[in-house]
Amino acid sequence: MNIQINSLATDFNSIPIIDISPLVEKFDDANIHRDAGVCEVVTQLDKACREAGLFYLKGHGIPDSVLKEARDVIHEFFHMPLEEKIKIKLSMTTGCRGYQEVEENFTKGLPDVQEAIDFYKEFAYGMYGDMGKLLEGPNLWPSNPQNFEEVLKQYIDHCTVLSRKIMRGIALALGGSVDEFEGHIASNPFWVMRLIGYPMVSKQNGHAHTQSIGCGAHTDYGLLTLLNQDESISALEVMNKSGEWISVPPIHGTSICIIGDMLKILSNGLYEAALHRVINVSQQYRVSAVYFYEPNYDATIEPLDICVQKTGGIKKLGPAIYGEHLVSKVRNTFRF
Numbered sequence: 001m002n003i004q005i006n007s008l009a010t011d012f013n014s015i016p017i018i019d020i021s022p023l024v025e026k027f028d029d030a031n032i033h034r035d036a037g038v039c040e041v042v043t044q045l046d047k048a049c050r051e052a053g054l055f056y057l058k059g060h061g062i063p064d065s066v067l068k069e070a071r072d073v074i075h076e077f078f079h080m081p082l083e084e085k086i087k088i089k090l091s092m093t094t095g096c097r098g099y100q101e102v103e104e105n106f107t108k109g110l111p112d113v114q115e116a117i118d119f120y121k122e123f124a125y126g127m128y129g130d131m132g133k134l135l136e137g138p139n140l141w142p143s144n145p146q147n148f149e150e151v152l153k154q155y156i157d158h159c160t161v162l163s164r165k166i167m168r169g170i171a172l173a174l175g176g177s178v179d180e181f182e183g184h185i186a187s188n189p190f191w192v193m194r195l196i197g198y199p200m201v202s203k204q205n206g207h208a209h210t211q212s213i214g215c216g217a218h219t220d221y222g223l224l225t226l227l228n229q230d231e232s233i234s235a236l237e238v239m240n241k242s243g244e245w246i247s248v249p250p251i252h253g254t255s256i257c258i259i260g261d262m263l264k265i266l267s268n269g270l271y272e273a274a275l276h277r278v279i280n281v282s283q284q285y286r287v288s289a290v291y292f293y294e295p296n297y298d299a300t301i302e303p304l305d306i307c308v309q310k311t312g313g314i315k316k317l318g319p320a321i322y323g324e325h326l327v328s329k330v331r332n333t334f335r336f
């Protein structure tokens with residue numbers, strides 16, 4: 001499958017900030033589509049998904065203490081000596097779960113200046129046949145810091161609940177029913193979590209890196225991404241339609257939401273999968289906790305009829321099987 005990076009519908013120079021608290025409070029309300037506050041959120045989501053594909057979320061309901069505690073334990077982990085970290089080393093035989101050293105992860109053929117740990121939702125062996133094999137196995141949780149697993153599992157639960165609520169808002173924004181993405185699309189949503197550490201540039205002295213590309217330009221693979229980034233370090237960038245990189249600095253009390261490849265297909269290209277990258281030129285070590293909310297692993301993803309009607313009556317994208325898309329990306333990311 002070839003996912004094109006189309007130019008964005010309208011250009012943008014600043015990133016939208018959406019207060020989604022009405023949606024978070026009323027996501028389960030039978031009359032949600034008639035609620036004035038929710039309708040306003042839905043309008044803003046629609047605009048942000050069309051124009052930017054990446055936006056800030058305010059009023060998302062995940063306590064600041066949960067976000068901060070997650071970043072704290074991630075800092076603690078990456079701060080440990082390498083021999084401790086490689087106890088949970090990622091390989092072909094760990095279901096591609098675990099720790100990767102700096103420059104073991106590639107984007108478009110170039111090594112990323114980051115270390116990371118990958119987690120995937122666990123599933124039964126054989127459940128997805130050949131398509132699932134590469135990612136089979138239990139997650140590798142470090143035993144240090146001691147509270148790591150508990151803190152991050154709690155964080156994942158928060159993200160899953162929030163993502164489902166946002167997807168309900170996006171379903172309405174696309175003109176569908178509130179549970180448009182339940183059923184065969186995302187009734188059993190897959191998830192991925194990537195915890196990333198970006199070394200300081202000063203640590204790269206002696207290397208050829210004058211600019212440290214922490215993560216090369218890419219789009220995310222699934223429905224939407226929730227990003228929890230270190231405060232006070234500006235490193236993330238998103239591309240607008242003029243091809244300019246727009247900075248996405250941390251804003252206290254917000255999280256970042258990024259539209260992924262599968263939502264682009266479902267919307268028949270109405271919504272953009274944001275092209276983004278990370279360059280940490282700060283003098284600080286930066287961490288992020290990146291949670292990816294994905295379709296059912298074995299879902300066949302194609303444009304929704306309501307979206308096809310809105311976009312000229314022809315399916316422009318897909319179909320794609322989500323699990324196949326994910327596995328092809330993972331294969332290109334590592335040199336085992």
Ligand SMILES: N=C(N)NCCCC[C@H](N)C(=O)O
Binds near residue numbers: 106332
């Ligand atoms: N699960 C997601 N979206 N991870 C994004 C990781 C960054 C890009 C990856 N190295 C690649 O080459 O795709």
Ligand SMILES: O=C(O)CCC(=O)C(=O)O
Binds near residue numbers: 215220276290
């Ligand atoms: O660390 C970040 O801010 C973003 C990382 C990212 O885009 C990814 O891992 O997909």
Ligand SMILES: [Fe+2]
Binds near residue numbers: 218219220225276
């Ligand atoms: Fe990303």
